[in-house]
Amino acid sequence: MSTWIPESASNLAASVDNITLFVTIISIFFFVLISAVLVGFSIKYRRKSEDQETAYITHNPIIETIWTIIPTILLMVIFAWGWIAFKELRNPPAEAIEVNVVAKQWLWEFEYFTGKKSLNELFVQQNKPVRLIMRSDDVIHSFFVPQFRVKQDILPGNYTQLWFTPTKVGTFDLLCAEYCGSGHSKMLAKVNVLSPESFVRWEKGDEFEDGAVMTATNISPAERGKDLYSQRGCLACHSIDGKEVIGPTFKNLYGKMENLEDGSSVQVDENYLRESIYEPQAKMVKGYPPNMPSFKGILSEEEVTALIEYIKTLK
Amino acid sequence: MANGVMTQTQHIPFLAQKGLKSWILTTDHKRIGILYLITISFFFLIAGLTALGMRYELMTPELDFFRNPTEYNVAFTLHGSLMVFFFIVPGIAASFGNFLIPLMIGARDVAFPRINLLSFWIYLVGTAILLYALMQPADTGWTFYTPYSIQTGTKVIMITLGVFVLGFSSILTGMNFIVTIHKLRAPGMTWSRLPLFIWASYATAILQLLATPVVGITLLLLIAERAFDIGFFDPAKGGDPILFQNFFWFYSHPAVYIMVIPAFGIISEIIPVFARKPIFGYKAIAYSSFAIAIISFFVWLHHMFVSGISETAAAIFSFLTMLVAIPTAVKVFNWTATLYKGSIEFHSSMLYALSFIVLFTIGGLTGVYLGALAVDVHLHDTYFIVAHMHYVMIGGTVMGFFGALHFWYQKWFGKVFNELIAKISWFLVFAGFNVTFFPQFFMGFQGMPRRYATYPVEYESYHALSTYGSWILGVGVLIMTVNLILPLMKKGQPESPNPYGSLSLEWQVPSPPPHENFDEIPTVTDWTYAYGKK
Numbered sequence: 091m092s093t094w095i096p097e098s099a100s101n102l103a104a105s106v107d108n109i110t111l112f113v114t115i116i117s118i119f120f121f122v123l124i125s126a127v128l129v130g131f132s133i134k135y136r137r138k139s140e141d142q143e144t145a146y147i148t149h150n151p152i153i154e155t156i157w158t159i160i161p162t163i164l165l166m167v168i169f170a171w172g173w174i175a176f177k178e179l180r181n182p183p184a185e186a187i188e189v190n191v192v193a194k195q196w197l198w199e200f201e202y203f204t205g206k207k208s209l210n211e212l213f214v215q216q217n218k219p220v221r222l223i224m225r226s227d228d229v230i231h232s233f234f235v236p237q238f239r240v241k242q243d244i245l246p247g248n249y250t251q252l253w254f255t256p257t258k259v260g261t262f263d264l265l266c267a268e269y270c271g272s273g274h275s276k277m278l279a280k281v282n283v284l285s286p287e288s289f290v291r292w293e294k295g296d297e298f299e300d301g302a303v304m305t306a307t308n309i310s311p312a313e314r315g316k317d318l319y320s321q322r323g324c325l326a327c328h329s330i331d332g333k334e335v336i337g338p339t340f341k342n343l344y345g346k347m348e349n350l351e352d353g354s355s356v357q358v359d360e361n362y363l364r365e366s367i368y369e370p371q372a373k374m375v376k377g378y379p380p381n382m383p384s385f386k387g388i389l390s391e392e393e394v395t396a397l398i399e400y401i402k403t404l405k
Numbered sequence: 406m407a408n409g410v411m412t413q414t415q416h417i418p419f420l421a422q423k424g425l426k427s428w429i430l431t432t433d434h435k436r437i438g439i440l441y442l443i444t445i446s447f448f449f450l451i452a453g454l455t456a457l458g459m460r461y462e463l464m465t466p467e468l469d470f471f472r473n474p475t476e477y478n479v480a481f482t483l484h485g486s487l488m489v490f491f492f493i494v495p496g497i498a499a500s501f502g503n504f505l506i507p508l509m510i511g512a513r514d515v516a517f518p519r520i521n522l523l524s525f526w527i528y529l530v531g532t533a534i535l536l537y538a539l540m541q542p543a544d545t546g547w548t549f550y551t552p553y554s555i556q557t558g559t560k561v562i563m564i565t566l567g568v569f570v571l572g573f574s575s576i577l578t579g580m581n582f583i584v585t586i587h588k589l590r591a592p593g594m595t596w597s598r599l600p601l602f603i604w605a606s607y608a609t610a611i612l613q614l615l616a617t618p619v620v621g622i623t624l625l626l627l628i629a630e631r632a633f634d635i636g637f638f639d640p641a642k643g644g645d646p647i648l649f650q651n652f653f654w655f656y657s658h659p660a661v662y663i664m665v666i667p668a669f670g671i672i673s674e675i676i677p678v679f680a681r682k683p684i685f686g687y688k689a690i691a692y693s694s695f696a697i698a699i700i701s702f703f704v705w706l707h708h709m710f711v712s713g714i715s716e717t718a719a720a721i722f723s724f725l726t727m728l729v730a731i732p733t734a735v736k737v738f739n740w741t742a743t744l745y746k747g748s749i750e751f752h753s754s755m756l757y758a759l760s761f762i763v764l765f766t767i768g769g770l771t772g773v774y775l776g777a778l779a780v781d782v783h784l785h786d787t788y789f790i791v792a793h794m795h796y797v798m799i800g801g802t803v804m805g806f807f808g809a810l811h812f813w814y815q816k817w818f819g820k821v822f823n824e825l826i827a828k829i830s831w832f833l834v835f836a837g838f839n840v841t842f843f844p845q846f847f848m849g850f851q852g853m854p855r856r857y858a859t860y861p862v863e864y865e866s867y868h869a870l871s872t873y874g875s876w877i878l879g880v881g882v883l884i885m886t887v888n889l890i891l892p893l894m895k896k897g898q899p900e901s902p903n904p905y906g907s908l909s910l911e912w913q914v915p916s917p918p919p920h921e922n923f924d925e926i927p928t929v930t931d932w933t934y935a936y937g938k939k
Contacts, residue, residue, distance in 0.1 A: 106779045110774065110780050131747070135747045146939060149685060150685075157734070165728075169776070172781075229556060269550070274857065
C-alpha cells in the first residue's frame with residue numbers, strides 16, 4: 091500500500107486507508123467495466139459498410155433501474171463509512187495532551203502546557219493522543235501531515251482543533267495546505283515523534299534545547315546557523331542565492347549598505363542583523379513589506395549568533 | 406425525421422456580409438456565437454500558456470523559471486480565473502449555445518436578439534477590465550479566499566470587478582435562452598422531442614440565472630471591504646472569513662455544472678449520429694441534467710469539510726454530494742449503451758466524445774473519494790483535487806468543446822478541415838492530458854499540496870512526468886488550432902449540408918446557414934434521435 095499512499099503513522103490512518111481502498115476497488119471496477127464495454131462495442135459495432143443494420147433501441151426500464159440502484163447503494167455505503175471515520179477524526183479523547191498552535195505567514199509556533207515553546211518543530215510522544223488548539227495571526231492556513239491523514243484549516247479570529255495519536259517514532263513533514271501568500275510553499279515544519287524516554291529528556295531540557303540541539307553538539311556556529319535557517323523558516327522569505335523572494339537575500343548581505351524606508355542608510359553588521367531578527371520593523375530596508383514577525387523568545391541569543399555567523403559565510 | 410427539410414433555393418450565408426460594423430452590431434445569434442467563440446478561445450490559449458509556464462516551473466523542486474514565488478502565484482491565479490470565468494463558464498453555453506439553440510429548435514434567432522448582443526458587449530467590458538487588471542495581476546488564486554484577498558498587496562479589485570461585470574452577461578444569456586426554448590420551438594418540437602443539447606442548455610441557463618447573482622454580490626462585498634474597509638470577511642475588522650467561502654461556493658459549485666452540463670448535451674448529440682442509434686434512455690439523460698442542476702445548489706459545503714464546519718453540516722453535505730453522483734453515473738451508462746448494436750464511425754468529433762466518456766468517468770469516480778468525509782480530509786487541497794478537477798473540466802468540458810468544434814465546424818463555417826490531422830491532434834490531446842494529470846492523483850495521495858511554487862524533493866518524479874505530459878497536450882492543442890484555422894482562409898465548400906446523416910434540424914439547412922436559418926419554419930413530426938427507426 092505504501093507505494094501509492096504514504097506510510098501510516100497515526101491511529102487515524104488505518105480507517106481512512108480502508109475507505110480509500112474500498113473506493114479504489116469500486117472505482118477500478120467501474121472504470122474497467124465502462125472502458126471494456128466502450129472499447130468492445132467500438133470494435134464489434136464499428137462501421138463496416140454504409141448500409142450496416144442497426145437496432146432501434148430507445149430505452150430499457152429494467153436495466154436503467156438496475157444501474158441506478160447499484161451505484162446508489164454503493165454510494166450510501168461510502169457515505170456512511172466516511173462519516174463514521176470522520177466522527178473519529180473530529181472527536182479527541184479527553185486525555186489528549188493539549189498543544190497550542192499559532193500559524194502565521196510563514197511559520198509555525200507551538201506552545202506546550204509545560205510552558206515550553208518551539209518553532210517549526212512540533213514535539214509529540216509516541217502513542218500519546220495530542221490535541222492541537224490552533225489559531226492564525228493573519229490569513230487562513232491549514233495543518234496537514236500526510237502520514238497522519240489529518241488536515242484542518244487554521245483561521246484568524248477563531249480556534250480550530252485537530253487530534254491524533256502518533257504511532258511511529260520519527261520525523262514527519264508538516265505542510266501548510268491552504269494557500270497563504272508568497273511563502274506558502276515554504277511554510278513547512280517537522281513533527282518529531284519521540285519515544286517516551288526521549289520525550290522526557292526533551293521536556294527536561296532548557297528553553298531552547300530541543301531535538302536539533304541534542305543531535306548537533308560538535309558543529310561550528312555557522313553550520314548550526316545553516317540548520318536554523320531552514321528549521322526556523324528563514325528560507326520562506328530570504329534566499330541564499332541572491333534571488334529576491336519576500337525579504338532581502340542573505341547573499342552578500344553582511345557588510346552591505348542598505349537604504350532604509352526613512353531615507354537613511356545603514357551598513358549591515360552584527361548588531362543590525364540581531365536587531366532585525368528581534369525587532370524587524372525597527373529599521374526597515376526600503377522596498378520590502380513589513381511582514382516579518384519578531385523572533386524574540388523564539389530564537390535564543392546563541393541561535394541568533396549562529397545565524398549571523400551563517401549569513402557571514404554567504405558570499 | 407424532421408419534416409421541414411427545405412428546398413435548395415438561393416441562400417445568402419450568414420457569413421457573407423463583411424466589415425467590422427456587420428460584426429459589432431450584429432444581432433444574428435450565429436455571428437454572436439462566433440464572437441464568443443473567438444474571445445473564449447483567445448482566453449483559453451492565454452490561460453493554457455500560463456499553465457505551461459507553471460508546469461515548466463514545477464519540473465524541479467526549486468524555483469528556477471519564475472523569479473520569485475509571487476510570480477508563480479500570479480500565474481496560477483491568472484490560469485484559474487481566466488479558465489474559469491473567461492473561458493469555461495461562458496464557453497460552450499455562449500458560443501455553441503448561441504449558434505445551436507435557435508437552429509436546433511427551428512427558430513430564426515433567440516427570443517431577444519438585441520439583449521443577446523448586449524450580453525456580448527457586457528462580456529467585452531468585463532474582458533477589457535480584466536486585460537487592464539492583467540497589468541498588475543492579483544495573487545489570490547481564482548477563489549479569492551478572504552482574508553488573504555483583503556490583506557494581499559497585489560491588486561485584487563480590478564480582476565474581481567471584471568468577473569462581477571461578466572456575471573451580468575451570464576445572467577442575460579441564461580434568461581434569453583430560457584425564453585427562447587420556451588417560446589420559439591417550431592411546431593411539433595415538443596419537450597420530449599427536443600435535442601438533449603437543448604435540455605442541457607436549459608438546465609445550464611437556470612443555473613446561470615439563479616446562481617450568478619450570488620457571486621456578483623459576494624465579489625461586490627469583497628471590493629467594498631478592500632476599497633472602503635468595511636469588515637465583512639476579515640476578522641481583523643470584525644468579519645468572518647468562512648462567510649466568504651459559503652457565498653463563493655454557493656455560486657461556484659453550481660458553476661461547475663454551468664461548465665459541464667453543456668458538454669453533456671454535446672456528447673448526447675455526437676454519439677447517436679456516429680453510432681446511427683437513438684440515444685439510449687433519452688428521458689433519463691434529460692431529467693438527470695435537471696437533477697444535477699438542482700442538487701448542485703445544495704452541495705457547496707463539500708468544498709469546506711476541513712474549514713471547521715460542524716460535523717452535522719459535513720454529514721448532510723457529504724450525503725447530498727453522493728446523490729449528485731447517481732444521475733452522473735446514469736448518464737455515463739446511457740452514453741455507453743447507445744453504442745450497442747450501432748454502426749460506429751470514428752470521426753474526430755466522435756473520438757472526442759468517446760474520450761469524454763472515459764475521462765469523465767475518472768473525474769466522476771475520483772469525486773466519490775472527495776465526497777467521502779474522512780478521505781476528503783486527507784486529499785483536500787492536494788494535487789488529487791487538481792487532478793480530479795481537471796479530469797472533469799478538461800476530460801469533460803474541454804473534450805466536449807473540442808468535439809463540438811469538430812462536429813459543427815462544417816455547419817458553422819461552411820469549410821472542411823483535414824480529418825487525418827484532426828485525429829492526430831486528438832491523440833496527442835488525449836495522451837498528453839492523461840500523462841499530465843494522472844500522476845497528479847498519486848501526488849495527491851502522497852500529500853503534495855496544491856498552489857506550491859516549490860515543493861519537497863520526493864514529489865519530483867511525478868511533477869516531471871506531469872510537465873512532459875503538458876508539452877504533449879500543448880502540441881496537440883496547437884496542431885488542432887492550426888488545423889481548424891487554416892481552412893477558414895481558403896476557399897472551399899462542404900459537399901453536403903448533412904455529411905454525417907444527422908436528423909437534427911441544424912443539419913437540414915445549408916452550411917453555413919442563411920441569416921434567417923429557415924426559409925420556412927419547419928414542422929417537426931418525430932423526435933431528433935429516430936436513427937434506424939423502421
